[in-house]
Amino acid sequence: MGFLVFLGILIAIALFFVAIYNKLIALKERVANAWAQIDVQLQRRYDLIPNLVETAKGYMAHEKDTLEAVINARNSAVSAGQAAASNPSDPDAIKNVMAAEGQLTGALGRLFALAEAYPDLKANQTMEQLMEELATTENKISFARQAYNDAVMQYNVYQEQFPNNLVVNFFGGHAKAEMYEVEDEEAKKVVKVSFDN
Template identity: 45%
Template sequence: MLWFLIILAAVAFIVIGMYNSLVRLRVRVNGAWADIDVQLRRRWDLIPNLMETVEASAGHERETLEAVVEARNRAMGARGPAEAGAAEGALAGALGRLFALSEAYPRLRGVEAFTDFQRSLDEIEEAVQNARRYYNAVVRDYNTKVQVFPTNLLAGPFGHTRREFFSLDDERQREGPRVAFS
């Protein structure tokens, strides 16, 4: 009888350990997604000021400006990593077209606020890439834990399901906007 209780206690500790490891990884995934969200919000907050600067110097490029606004709005409304990846890729493309305007309008390159926005956006893009790499690494660890034996026996019944990676759909989107300081 004593051996039975010892074995039962050992199994209980193992199950508790597996469950806790799943919870820890889920919390890390949620935290990593929150970090991405913070960086994306920094970029979204920068865009209206950038748009005003461009509009003052190249306001007749209405189609490009509207494409950036539309892409920003879609990105802000995206839910989940897959939808956010597609929306952020579209935003990166629209911003790339916006920065291409600086080649057509040399006066725009001379505006200090525009170059400051370019520099800030470049820093934010770097932070987004770092946050995305960390998030995807944590999701990989979590998904592995959810799928491997014996933790997979606990994962399903306790609501632990695979998470989506945050990736961009097409190769052009992976590059992000080109920022050039002339």
């Protein structure tokens, strides 16, 4: 009889550990899914930028350095985004994306500031459409980032709670995920994407 009670306790403990571990995996997958939503919007942004630069190039021939800086920043952001997409719970990958996105936002801000000096560019219908699409995409990125940060917070809190932290330490391999925050003060400013007078 004592053996059956002991066996029952062991089975209950094992099931308890399995339940905690399964929830941890589900939360980790939720983080990955939330990152995928950011990745979709970032990719849309990256796809718009070459068209934006190409349209501006016809009007801003003397601003070659600025246009190249935008393309280089875009390419860096694409590379960082691809690395993060392969493992969205890797804190270093997310930090690299945040840094690359900050550089891209800064380069776009300089492009938009210079574009203000080109009235023909401001009046270009293609440029207006691209700017509108970019503004919509920026809003979608912001919403996706919030959903990702919520998923990261749930995942990280779950790992730290007792007795979940015992299971995490026992199984290992579950580092805290990194929030996707805008650290650069310049990048926190809303990118002005309108040429209205």
